[in-house]
Amino acid sequence: MELFIDPDDERSLTRQLYEQIRAAILSGQLGPGDRLMPSRAVAAELGIARSTVTDVYGSLAAEGYIEGRAGGGTVVSDEHGPCPQTPPPGALAPTPCSAALRRYDDDPQGQARFDLRPGRIDAQLFxxxxxxxxxxxxxxxxxxxxxxxxxxxxxxxxxxxxxxxxxxxxxxxxxxxxxxxxxxxxxxxxxxxxxxxxxxxxxxxxxxxxxxxxxxxxxxxxxxxxxxxxxxxxxxxxxxxxxxxxxxxxxxxxxxxxxxxxxxxxxxxxxxxxxxxxxxxxxxxxxxxxxxxxxxxxxxxxxxxxxxxxxxxxxxxxxxxxxxxxxxxxxxxxxxxxxxxxxxxxxxxxxxxxxxxxxxxxRHLRRMRAAYTPRFHCVHRELLDRLPAGYRPLPAQAGLHLAVTGPRSAAQADVCQNLLPHGVLIGSLRRTYQVPGSVAGFLVGFGALPTEQVAAAIDALATGLTALTGR
Ligand SMILES: Cc1ncc(COP(=O)(O)O)c(C=O)c1O
Missing domain, CATH: 3.40.640.10 (Type I PLP-dependent aspartate aminotransferase-like (Major domain))
Structure with a gap:
């Protein structure tokens, strides 16, 4: 790490060095096991007495921040991982226009067995x-x-x-x-x-x-x-x-x-x-x-x-x-x-x-179509067969997702979030509207869903929806 000495600083050289190294350890910039520069090298680089550096290393060692290693050298001690720190907010703020914008992939969050969000593709086909x-x-x-x-x-x-x-x-x-x-x-x-x-x-x-x-x-x-x-x-x-x-x-x-x-x-x-x-x-x-x-x-x-x-x-x-x-x-x-x-x-x-x-x-496109077209038909069929009453996939001819409309009940607002515990991540239909009103439904992406998992994924989706709507 780079160390600095400010000749105009009111603090002593020892204090300046001590605080810089301690701050680097606490912020994680220097991690457990990281080697500190030899005191002789630090002294030569900064143009200060070596004893100043050894005093600093001595204080940091006494407080448990650093330790000597057998065979020579000084390292950050294992006990001193970084303290969680909140960066200061800073004096700058985005304009009201940019602060009002919203990321698209911000809901729902979490891990699930089946990722049915739109916009995903099959990594295996790359x-x-x-x-x-x-x-x-x-x-x-x-x-x-x-x-x-x-x-x-x-x-x-x-x-x-x-x-x-x-x-x-x-x-x-x-x-x-x-x-x-x-x-x-x-x-x-x-x-x-x-x-x-x-x-x-x-x-x-x-x-x-x-x-x-x-x-x-x-x-x-x-x-x-x-x-x-x-x-x-x-x-x-x-x-x-x-x-x-x-x-x-x-x-x-x-x-x-x-x-x-x-x-x-x-x-x-x-x-x-x-x-x-x-x-x-x-x-x-x-x-x-x-x-x-x-x-x-x-x-x-x-x-x-x-x-x-x-x-x-x-x-x-x-x-x-x-x-x-x-x-x-x-x-x-x-x-x-x-x-x-x-x-x-x-x-x-x-x-x-x-x-x-x-x-x-x-050639790649032909291979992708050969994989995605049967998957599209399979997902469409499973949705028609398995979705609880009131849910319906919209007619589609292309692409890697299908839109499903649902009954306009209160639970619909949170349907994406509520399906997470059932192992299913889906896309929100409401989020695609500027004025969602009472829109109910969701998006089922199948790009990243292997064809052999379609039945299990739609089963999990249907089970989750049935539990939500109590049908
Ligand atoms: C409507 C639409 N246009 C374009 C894209 C592709 O966007 P990009 O080229 O920025 O990745 C997507 C991706 O899902 C999309 O849904």
Whole structure:
């Protein structure tokens, strides 16, 4: 540890040293068994008499903080673990706007046998050996530089080919900005298109992190109801400058934005001069019908910003995603990105480029679909068969979770917390609403649930619900 001597300090040198070492032991900065620098070395480094240091070590030893070791040296004694300390609150406080924000993964907390929260994926499916090879291969490339803020030309080209092949999107690589996931993409878009005080339309219920993100920028995120066909276009506020939608798999209810609504939404945006952010998460996991055309493909006048993520199809830990924007926005998006964190991590970009170009992404997706689609059907069937009366899974065709609605009883408010003792962690449906009212229900994620455990997990869920509702 670094020791300091202040010649202007009123305290003696001995006292200054003693208090620094004692504080380091009590705070845990020096732990039991950690070796102290020899007194001669400390004296030489600080330019003080060695006897000053030996006096300090003597006092600390007498009080049991340190001890001599057989064979020489002085170490922190075993009895002196750190005292639990509360850091001082400090003089600074977040603004009321940021203090009012709420983390999404804050409920319910705890350990459970079955983790059925949405947003989880199957860690066993991650192609670890292949990814390791791609990372190693990428290490050989240029390292002594910052990269292009919008992402490397190679990765943008690979993503453009991928999007054209998988989603039929017509684009040039220069329209792509590589991001650290969906939230980051929307953050960039909002910074470039909106000002504090502007209105944005978000689905109600919807994806809470995007809502909170917009609010953190001082934007009014107004909830727009969702029905069986997706967002209700007629209910979008006329002054909305941007509308955020999840057309392939509405989060959290699971519906698909109908073809007619897609066209209506595009027409609305054209009439009101607004932007549409199309979050195409989960479009890769269609379990039944064929996917509909992305809004981006139907867009004739450049109003749609398409956002994609590798969190579900590869790993949320990579923090990799992208957006596809009209060309006119890309320079501003790249400049804002540079101002924030300059560029996407070069190593991950290189690895992902190799992963896509060598065809691993396509193969990996086929393997994921082969695992998740039977699991989706199995969970859906078990829910239909096992849930107590009053509970019903909503129709769904895609994704890695299902929404369940339930009876509007008082117990519903805490259903997630109350199922914990039954060994089940589920997602809250109420939390996805800005104004939950009497909403009752929950989300069942199956990404991290091995297919062979589906029956046991839904059984535990059904048993817990029956106990809660007394049916
Ligand atoms: C609606 C929605 N969009 C996007 C994502 C992916 O977010 P990110 O790319 O920030 O990990 C998720 C993850 O669960 C999601 O639910």
């Amino acid at each position: 192609p670890a050996a292949i990814w390791r090879r791609c990372v190693l291969a990428g290490l050989g490339r240029a390292w002594a530089q910052y990269g292009e803020p919008a992402g490397s030309a190679d990765l943008r080209a690979a993503l453009a080919r991928w999007l054209t092949g998988s989603r039929g999107i017509t684009l040039v690589p220069e329209q792509i900005v590589v991001t650290a996931g969906t939230g980051h993409a929307i953050d960039l878009v909002a910074r470039v298109l909106l000002s504090p005080g502007d209105v944005a339309g978000v689905e109600e219920p919807g994806y809470p992190p995007v809502r909170e993100l917009l609010r953190s920028q001082g934007i009014k995120a107004v909830g727009v109801p969702v029905d069986g066909h997706g967002i209700v276009v007629d209910a979008i506020p006329a002054d909305a400058r941007l509308v955020y939608v999840t057309p392939s798999h509405q989060y959290p209810l699971g519906g698909v934005l109908s073809g007619q609504r897609r066209l209506q939404l595009l027409r609305w945006a054209g009439r009101h001069g607004a932007a549409i952010v199309e979050d195409d998460y989960d479009s890769e996991f269609r379990h039944t019908a064929r996917p509909l055309e992305p809004l981006h493909r139907l867009d004739r006048d450049g109003r749609v910003i398409y956002v994609g993520s590798f969190s579900k199809i590869l790993s949320p830990a990579l923090r990799m995603g992208f957006l596809v924007a009209p060309m006119a926005l890309v320079p501003a998006l790249a400049t804002v990105r540079q101002a924030i964190d300059w560029c996407p991590p070069l190593g991950t970009q290189e690895a992902l480029t190799i992963f896509i170009n060598e065809g691993h992404l396509g």
